[in-house]
Amino acid sequence: MIIRVHQRGGDVGPVLADDVFDTPLSYEEKLPADIVVAYWPGLNVDTAVGEPGSWTVLDWAEHINDPLFEYPFAVSPGQDRRSVFHLDVRLAPEDRSLTGQEWSEVAHRLARAAGIEIPGDDQGCRWVAVQARPHHLSLIASLIRLDGTWQRQPAGFRRHLAAEARRLESDLGLLTPGALTPTDRIAPLAEATAPLADARRVIELHAQLLAGHPQAPLREAGHRLEWLARRLFDLERDLTTTAAELRRPPAPPGAMAPSPPAAVPAARTGARPPM
Template identity: 40%
Template structure:
């Protein structure tokens, strides 16, 4: 499980758009995409909450900013109150159930200081499971008592909790680092293309070619996966750069990563159709498309 902390923002709509990974509309009903949330302060029934539109959720998350407009700000002079952290599962992880996603969300909310256990004045937050193998936790760091949530060891605490979740739920362990870090892997040993020979049957040649394509498409050792990982890392880093150029370039890199993933799938499918193909290369779930940059909502 790999966590990624996004840049804080002024309004929740930006984080919600990033979590959904698609163009959004105020009338969108999130429904079952919401796997966990902070307790609502009013008497709104769960059935009514399930019918909330996207605009209802971002207004709910933005409300503390309106309630306490003259706050002193967060740690280090932080002024943007919307906190957003996303965690991704390993490509080889099993599919989690909704209760498991909810458990992860509550544990992350506690570990990040957003909603410590038994704290009635904690932050408002919501967790979405809108993209395959990914959970997004979005919170307003202005607590219900007007103070800002502080966590002096956020990165270390978040990484440690992710390791505990992996152990408790039997997930594939990730590298012990907060940010997803890729290094170029040595290319797989080159397999020579079979030369036409009277001693080789067509099926034998096809099997060798299928093996070569499986090596190219392999998610763990293949060169395409290595390149795709570096492209995804660059996209994450660009997303944290100034708005004038970072997100747009990051979005283009995410699209490139999707095309590389498509090449892996095509190679795998072609290899599977050839005679003698015994194994199929494990290809990861497709990378999420970078969200379109949304305009900030004025209050």
């Protein structure tokens, strides 16, 4: 499980409409209940526009953005108004698919680890978690609380997120970065992917820790590590595919290739129809 924390933004709408899904959505498009896997516990559906499962992208964006417009003087410790917190979670390709309830547990536990959700705090942050793609989850929140103050996340919250990710992997039976999978140990060529898998997962973990870092050079280093991890994943996949081809048993000696289908003779031009 790899977690990436994005740079904070100023509006939920573009994050939900453009950044989360593979294909950009219109603001009028609904986010179905099976896409929205979790949201902040204080959501009062009695005053909402219908049930949250029927909300559009615009409904969710306005709901989470509300504190930003209601409290125009709320600023971060760095004196800026970029209140949109966004993280995404990606499982390993070899991981099993999680159920909706399991994704909901992942979202709530990561929201608590990031300091977004505090049990018993009814004036906290508004947030929503959507599963836009298989093996992926995005959590979007406003760091301006309902009481008009800025939510101060715990120091080193990225380390808290990484530690919680390890606990979730253990609880849900998922792979931990650096762990070997059965396909890494099948054949000599497949075994060559094991060091690549180890390196890729370690690089992904460090890329996650550097993503969104306040110092620009470290953020750039995180982006380069993420690019390198993608290249290693492509190479690892190619090696695994080649190993599978080599394991395929050869055709038995003397086996004949299937004959191509006989060609149908073309009709002669000007032929007389049968009597």
